[in-house]
Amino acid sequence: MTKRHFFIREGDADKALYLIEQGRVEIVKKNPDTGELYTIMQLGAGECIGETSVLEGDVRRTASVRTVEKTVLIKIQMDRMTGRTEFDSIYIKLLSNMARALSGKLSTANHVTISAMQRELETSKARIGMGLFTVNLLFMLGIYTLALQSLNAMVIAFGSNLISLAILALMASVIFVMIRKSGYPLQTFGLTLERWRKVVWDAFLMTIPLLAGIALLKAFVLYTHPEIDDQVFGIVSLFEGGSVNVTFYLYGLAYALFCPVQEFISRSGIQSALQNFLPASRSRVWIAIVLSNLMFSAAHSHVNLTFALLTLFPGLYWGGCTGVSIPFWELPSRI
Structure with missing residues (x-):
């Protein structure tokens, strides 16, 4: 036949x-x-x-x-x-x-x-996980939107750095609780020390073209608009009146400490969750990358719209590096 x-x-x-x-x-x-x-x-x-x-x-x-x-x-x-x-x-x-x-x-x-039956059970668990994730994320965004006017006033009174650090700390805490309650192992969200040496080396190599691009962009802006040098790109003096500018060092240290926190929120908390919980499709990875970075950029609206948009493009770069090169869907799911 x-x-x-x-x-x-x-x-x-x-x-x-x-x-x-x-x-x-x-x-x-x-x-x-x-x-x-x-x-x-x-x-x-x-x-x-x-x-x-x-x-x-x-x-x-x-x-x-x-x-x-x-x-x-x-x-x-x-x-x-x-x-x-x-x-x-x-x-x-x-x-x-x-x-x-x-x-x-x-x-x-x-x-x-x-x-x-096991596949159906995993699918049902993923749907429940996606539902809980969506509810918690909408809850955070709703609270942030309602408090946006008050946050703008607080930025004027205390400065954007302090308010941003407080928001990041709160978001990171909520997302960590969501991850722990999801029932999935931490490595599903990229929280693992497995192959950490290679990951650190890859991150270093991926940082080079990003820094080069930012430097070229800055040089182009300064070349075409030299009058804004002190207004936009001026660096805070390390010394003020002969004494060390402690505030500069404190904010620098806080920023260094909170860089991983920002990546945890955007990459582990939002992007990897979307990649794991969205229905399987060829576009799932890119949907997760774009949505996670849009949400993270929106969370910077209290500073100003320009800054929020500027956080989008580096986020898309890092999201593409992690989401495309690391197949999250092959990571272990819940047992």
């Missing part, structure tokens, strides 16, 4: 037994609601098909069978052997072989069923 040829159809009253002499076939089941066919298992040379109809009598075919490659079948009409003594020994051997075949198929069917 040629490839993709149906020789048994679900619901038929045919009682023949088929032995596969050469080739391969697959047993398929139709979804009664959609009509879509699902493959249950594949069988190869030396295996038999149609035992249920033979052993149970008037039962119609419970599934369809089709070839998946060029196949040679032996068709045996079992009802023609019934009551004929010359076929008794062959009939008994066939029944014995059918019993063994059914036992093997039952074991395979159990394995397939368990695997399908």
